[in-house]
Amino acid sequence: MRFLSIEGLCNLSLTEFSREAVRKHQDTVLNTLKTERDVSVRQKAIDLLYAMCDHSNAQTIVQELLQYLEKADYSIREALVLKIAILSEKYASDYSWYVDTILNLIRLAGDYISEEVWYRIIQIVVNKQEVQGYAAKTCFEALQAPACHENMIKVGGYILGEFGNLIAGDTRSSPLIQFQLLHSKFPFCSLTTRSLLLSTYVKFINLYPEIKTHIQGVFEQDGQSRNSDLELQQRAIEYLKLSHKADVDILATIFEVMPVFPEKDSLLLSKLYQTAPWMAKLHESPETQKRETDPEPIAAARPTPPSAGGDASDPIYAQVNKPKQASIFGSPAAATPPTTTPTANEFSLIDVSPAPAPAPVTAPSVTAPVVPTEPAPLSLSPEAEQSFKRFVIKNSGVLYENHALQIGVKSEFNGNLGRIGIFFGNKSNSSLVNFSTEITTPSESASGLTIESKPVPQTIDAGAQVQQIINAECLGVFLEAPLMKVSFTTGGSPQQFLVKIPIMLHKFSEKVTMDSPTFFSRWKQLANPAQESQKIFTTTQPMDKETASTKLTGFGFSVLEGIDPNSDNFVSACIVKTKKVLVGCLLRLEPNHQTKQYRLTLRTSHESVSKNFNELISELF
Numbered sequence: 001m002r003f004l005s006i007e008g009l010c011n012l013s014l015t016e017f018s019r020e021a022v023r024k025h026q027d028t029v030l031n032t033l034k035t036e037r038d039v040s041v042r043q044k045a046i047d048l049l050y051a052m053c054d055h056s057n058a059q060t061i062v063q064e065l066l067q068y069l070e071k072a073d074y075s076i077r078e079a080l081v082l083k084i085a086i087l088s089e090k091y092a093s094d095y096s097w098y099v100d101t102i103l104n105l106i107r108l109a110g111d112y113i114s115e116e117v118w119y120r121i122i123q124i125v126v127n128k129q130e131v132q133g134y135a136a137k138t139c140f141e142a143l144q145a146p147a148c149h150e151n152m153i154k155v156g157g158y159i160l161g162e163f164g165n166l167i168a169g170d171t172r173s174s175p176l177i178q179f180q181l182l183h184s185k186f187p188f189c190s191l192t193t194r195s196l197l198l199s200t201y202v203k204f205i206n207l208y209p210e211i212k213t214h215i216q217g218v219f220e221q222d223g224q225s226r227n228s229d230l231e232l233q234q235r236a237i238e239y240l241k242l243s244h245k246a247d248v249d250i251l252a253t254i255f256e257v258m259p260v261f262p263e264k265d266s267l268l269l270s271k272l273y274q275t276a277p278w279m280a281k282l283h284e285s286p287e288t289q290k291r292e293t294d295p296e297p298i299a300a301a302r303p304t305p306p307s308a309g310g311d312a313s314d315p316i317y318a319q320v321n322k323p324k325q326a327s328i329f330g331s332p333a334a335a336t337p338p339t340t341t342p343t344a345n346e347f348s349l350i351d352v353s354p355a356p357a358p359a360p361v362t363a364p365s366v367t368a369p370v371v372p373t374e375p376a377p378l379s380l381s382p383e384a385e386q387s388f389k390r391f392v393i394k395n396s397g398v399l400y401e402n403h404a405l406q407i408g409v410k411s412e413f414n415g416n417l418g419r420i421g422i423f424f425g426n427k428s429n430s431s432l433v434n435f436s437t438e439i440t441t442p443s444e445s446a447s448g449l450t451i452e453s454k455p456v457p458q459t460i461d462a463g464a465q466v467q468q469i470i471n472a473e474c475l476g477v478f479l480e481a482p483l484m485k486v487s488f489t490t491g492g493s494p495q496q497f498l499v500k501i502p503i504m505l506h507k508f509s510e511k512v513t514m515d516s517p518t519f520f521s522r523w524k525q526l527a528n529p530a531q532e533s534q535k536i537f538t539t540t541q542p543m544d545k546e547t548a549s550t551k552l553t554g555f556g557f558s559v560l561e562g563i564d565p566n567s568d569n570f571v572s573a574c575i576v577k578t579k580k581v582l583v584g585c586l587l588r589l590e591p592n593h594q595t596k597q598y599r600l601t602l603r604t605s606h607e608s609v610s611k612n613f614n615e616l617i618s619e620l621f
Contacts, residue, residue: 058091110149169425393554448478
């Protein structure tokens, strides 16, 4: 009778007019879950709690299910874990609660965590910048437990490899301590997890060159380089060779931060529907549709029926299936068809017609003081200038560092829009007070670049790190990067210096593919002497074809194969996307191995772009 009663309530929860009445029995259902002896009744009670969950009671139900998980029958633990993971994602009030819940779930029932569950937390952390620092800190703390489940090590290893730099400013979680903590778990892991940890270690070499020798020692050990498992052996040998031969810029390009995962229907829901098809009906009623389309902090988790197609008039299908283009600023953009990499036939490289206007940015922001005049008399130090040049072919890394402050950068660009995260880490033992930043744009670049920024806190505690988000829009051709004046007081002593923000014109470029006849046809069309810039220079670096190809790709060009009759030559193409014009760019790089020289030729539809790109690229070699 108890089973039939709960099953009846489950059926009632599928109808909109009775769901509120069912929720009134929440305490009774929870008591049944704790006291009932029949496992089938307890399992049905879990289904009912899942069905009656909404924003008002989600945290209570999830907490109760977590407590029950510790003593739940083994036969229902996997299904219970899946439901907790779905509810915590779907009804998360903030990302930190979601991260805490999933890590606690892994701690309590690691053996029953499927790949879909721990994959999902990684996807959300990668996609949501505001939770990355908290996730890194929480994973670091979780890994300090004497006994960690292997799934916890997988999640912690991946997140620290990507975002461990966000907590590296704290001496308690320094780069070496992070590495030692992860490696202490290494001997007890499966081959799959060891392979993941080796990838984390080589990312550490890119992020923290100061611990490079420690990590190389691990790669050189016979247990890795001569391991009977070919996958582990290959990773150890290749990572070791890469760490010895690749320079800093190439490592930064290869091990750049993972891009945002595309938003798809939740695999967790698909798995749930396979075992409990009736739960798909929970998302068919108008009330549920309203809940699903309400704004939520984790939008990717909104469940949709697993079947393909659907009625276009249904608001759920209309919301899920309509084409969208995500705004790089994090706010919804206008609905437009998805874009693809352009080919030679889609538009001319010498086309100077206006580019489509970008989607409006609706997120509130504070406009930084963009001054279209010469910057303040404060001069840029040689170290800051040299550090800036390293960002020509990379989008993340350390921009500036002194005894008190470390400034890191992580940026992404899409079309003529850019989003740059500036991280300020306090290295000193005292707080940085009166902290402020001021962004200025050189007068010659003011008409081609607009910048908006979020405010930065005025105090940075010892060992802490804060972030400032900068949104950039490329309106036209600009050649000078914006400057940031950083001011603060530490130990009673005022500090002030300038850094260049790595926002350069070629960051707004897009690779282009074409065949040989098309390339040389476009090359001849750009025959005006003012459109060409050529330079012959001697290189002191090894003239390695793979390295040169990596640098050109990192700059923003596509490397076209089979175009030039001489296979040693490089032929490349790209489009610079500004709001006003599209600038077509063609490149030929001809090496002379006998004289250790290159001849670099740039032809673009804009004279100043040819000269600027030639100078920047030649300095890479």
